[in-house]
Amino acid sequence: MNVFKEMTREIEACLTGFQAEGLLPAEVDFSRVAVEPPRDPAHGDMATNAAMVLAKPAGLKPRDLAERLAAALAAGDRIESAEVAGPGFINLRLKPDVWRGVVGAVLAAGTAFGDGDAGQGRPVNVEYVSANPTGPLHIGHARGAVVGDVLARLLAKAGYAVTKEYWVNDAGAQVDELGWSVYWRYLNALSPNAEAENEARALAKRPGGAPLQYKGDYLIPVGEALAAEHGDALLAMEAETLLPIVRDKAVAMMMEEVKATLAALGVEQEVFTSERWVIESGKVDAALAFLEERGLLYVGVLEPPKGKKPEDWEPRPQTLFKATQFGDDVDRPLKKSDGSWTYFASDIAYHRYKFERGFTRQIDVWGADHGGYVKRMQAALKAVSDGEAALTIKLCQMVKLLDRGQPVKMSKRAGSFVTLQDLIDAVGRDVVRFFLLTRKNDAPMDFDLSAVTEQSRDNMVFYVHYAHARCRSVFRQAAEAGIEASPAALAAADFALLEAEPELELMKRLAEWPRAVEAAAEAEEPHRIAYYLYETASAFHALWTRGKEDAALRFIQTDEPARTVARLALVEAVRTVIASGLDVIGVTPVEELT
Template identity: 55%
Template sequence: MNIFSDFHAIIAAILERIKASGRLPETLDASRFVVEPPKDAAHGDLATNVAMVFAKEAKPHFPNPRQLAVEIAAALVNEPNVAEAEVAGPGFINIRLKPSVYADVLRSVLAEGDAYGRPHGRGALAGRINVEYVSANPTGPMHVGHGRGAVFGDALANLLAFAGADVTREYYINDAGAQVDVLARSAFLRYREALGETIEIPEGLYPGDYLKVAGEAIAKAHGRALLDKPEAEWLEPVKRAAIDAMMEMIRDDLAALDIRHEVFFSERTLHAKVNGVSQIDKEIDELRARGLVYDGRLPPPKGQLPDDWEDREQTLFRSTDFGDDIDRPLKKSDGANTYFAADIAYHKSKIDRGFTTLVDVWGADHGGYVKRMAAAVAALSAGKVELDVKLCQLVKLMRNGEPVKMSKRSGDFVTLREVVDEVGVDAVRFMMLYRKNDAPLEFDLAKVIEQSKDNPVFYVQYAHARAKSAVRQALAAFPDLDVSPAALASVPLELLTDEGEIALAKAIAHFPRLVEQAAAAHEPHRVAFYLHDLASVFHAHWNKGKDRPQLRFVNADDRNSTCARIALVASLTCVLASGSRLLGVSAPDEMR
């Protein structure tokens, strides 16, 4: 049950009746308005801008939007669940619902269980969505910054799937280019070390101890056979072994966060030549055939010229035809393909696989790359595929307010695995999502494990555990009490009359709308915010019972009120658990 979409449908039906009377245009799209909570809760339960949205189309029969609003409000008061419908200002409508509506919401939660909040009808997502996230270079363990993108992408995929989309979770392995050659040379040193040599790691190679595993694997596979060979002969087998070792480590790091991808796409496959032609070459040729690739010169960049800038004829993609600032090079001066050319071929692969929406989760340092990629996807799909790039800002790791910088494992940064091992999966995942992805994040290792109301993950998990304790208390007071969802759905919920109880039921009723909006906006942080707000409403009402025993969830002298309140907390635990599941966070029955 989604009271917002339900009343959207009711208001749309009222508009259709007015259309049928000839006072609104037949072509009017009767769904083009919103129903939302009023900004001031004192104004009611729902608010709609319907009359304001259609002010122009409503003329001349309704000279101003307030007149249309009055007619819609008059029709709304005849609806069985409406207590009042009032017109405010120039034409907004505030709606107050009857208390029985929230009893119906609780029954809906109890009946639907884990499915409560899943969008239906116009709110459900359709199509196939590819969410590509993490995609860290396979040159070392994941750091905390990678973790933010990993958690964001995984929670977003959960949310989109819950909202009805067919979702694929993908990791793009950047296993081509100069950085992988550096990895291979670094791993070769560790290979020599594994065979007993004393090594020194020169500047420019990767110094972390994590590469010892790769060196040992290479020594086990090849013995001493590679030692006397020139680099041209050992580079490729060492590169493959090093990438495999790094990807195994990255998969393990991700698994520690309960993150698993369905597709690992290798960049090297795009560069591989078949009959002398790579997939990148094919895509450039196809774009050229469409007139979207040409040979030309770019104007010099504004301001001081970089040292490596040269005025030369280049192979260029007409990205300005699709909203970019300048056309973009597809070839380097040595004739090799640019990173952008490879990314064009990669995104064409996604389009060819039938995805209708592409979500790329990138680090904030890639912000300048967004326009060209959006232009490429628009060109490759003829505007039929949506690209949404989500940028994740940096994570500043702290301990009791002091920066944490060094790691024994990596040599120069704190690894994600070290953080997960110290504070746990739930703290990492929730706190990575308790800020919008494009906002900087301070992650304090000490504060995220505090058992206090100032720690959001504890606050939400404590609400679930507290609610579960109320059920246990009820069973202690009434051992024969049936607390199954079906039994609780039949108890007298009209006994829930206190303002705190109604406020909690209202907050629960907002969950379906929250899911719908968060999924449409690709913003899983909204779920974290909602869970914290819901927990706050619950804790506030629980605390009232400390001073006013009649408000406690369990009253050993009143079985009926206890049953109604246990139905309320059972609905609460369902929503808390469901929302936590979307974030990949546990909902414990007890806090330890």
């Protein structure tokens, strides 16, 4: 039940009638007609701009058309009044029973209230986290994980067929580096107390002269696992046989850890696509052959970047993709100087693979430090799908980790929070998820460990939890008073007894939930859900406190059982909508505060 949508249809019906009468031309489109709650409640429940938008095509003055439309609308049985205001707005006031109907609709639907059909089952692919499997997830990954996951849930609620996906960068130089660092840990496992000598042995086997890159303790278990599995069998192997073994083991164990951390955060992606698999199955070759056929590849020399010129810059012919034909600023290289594919090449193949699986709408969630990559990836998907697929990219800005206003040192020493798992253990999964949605994704934010668990109004997480807990508290009180408040009793309540003005206000807020879901999904902005919840919680807290000032507004009226049940139904509807919103965010509602 979406009251705003229903009223939009009612208005469109009137307009269609005007067309039949010849008042409006037959070909005007109604897409710009909006029905929304006015900022000022004195202007009624809803306002429409229909007359202003259509006045010009109709050849009428906005206010004249508005008068006609208002008169037609006022004849409807759900509208109490329709008044023309300002430059041609029509302010609508709905009959209270319309709002009361929302309570019943919420009770009937449960947390499915707000589910929409805007998506019409169309497939959307949301790819997020996609952190390299070279170490545990850290705080920086948390925001993308939450934004991506909640966006996926939001789109699902709005009626899209969503696939949640993780791109595993298990190919390339970084992963080889990981392998050599693990080999060192393997040697340490075999002969402890000889770390320096072992490092020299590992480097002797490793081609090239660079030092080991991944020396964090988190690889120790990988070395031990290899020792337990292979004994000393790896020692005699040549580099090319050895590397795949240590590398694959490391990737497997790192991904296991990554998945465990994501699970602890409540993030569960359905598809994990391996970069190595994409390359080895020939998808990169196929994607580039596709571009080649369309004449979008060439060998050329790029200009050096202006401003900051790399030390080792030298003009060098490279295989380039004509990204400039699709809106990028320069053409982009696909091959490294050693002849292997760049990351971009395999990423093109991956996005093409997603398109081949039917995803004409793709969303990637990235860190803001990858911002320079956006245009080329969008260009590439456009090219590789012949313009049939579109990619939108949500960039997540930095999260600064603080404690009592002081920056937390991100050193790897014990005692400071480095990993995402540590953060979840410290403040809880629900706090992490909710808090990371209290800013829009492209605004930087501070995550203050002391502030996020604070219990006050300036903590959105707490404030919303408190509202839900208060709803449950009312029911505990009702049970003590011996009031029958089963789902059946609530559904059978006489909603006409919900007469108080603040009660009606609250019902109007609940009626906005489906609209909020649809708008947030359309805008791909999950943080709006957090703000809707905050405002709804605020409306409920306000009504609660009114009961302290005016006993007649208290939910439980022992001498008026029928009114009490009706109010309990309203409270349950509020609770349900809050639970529905928390469900989108992936947060578990609480029964009471601790």
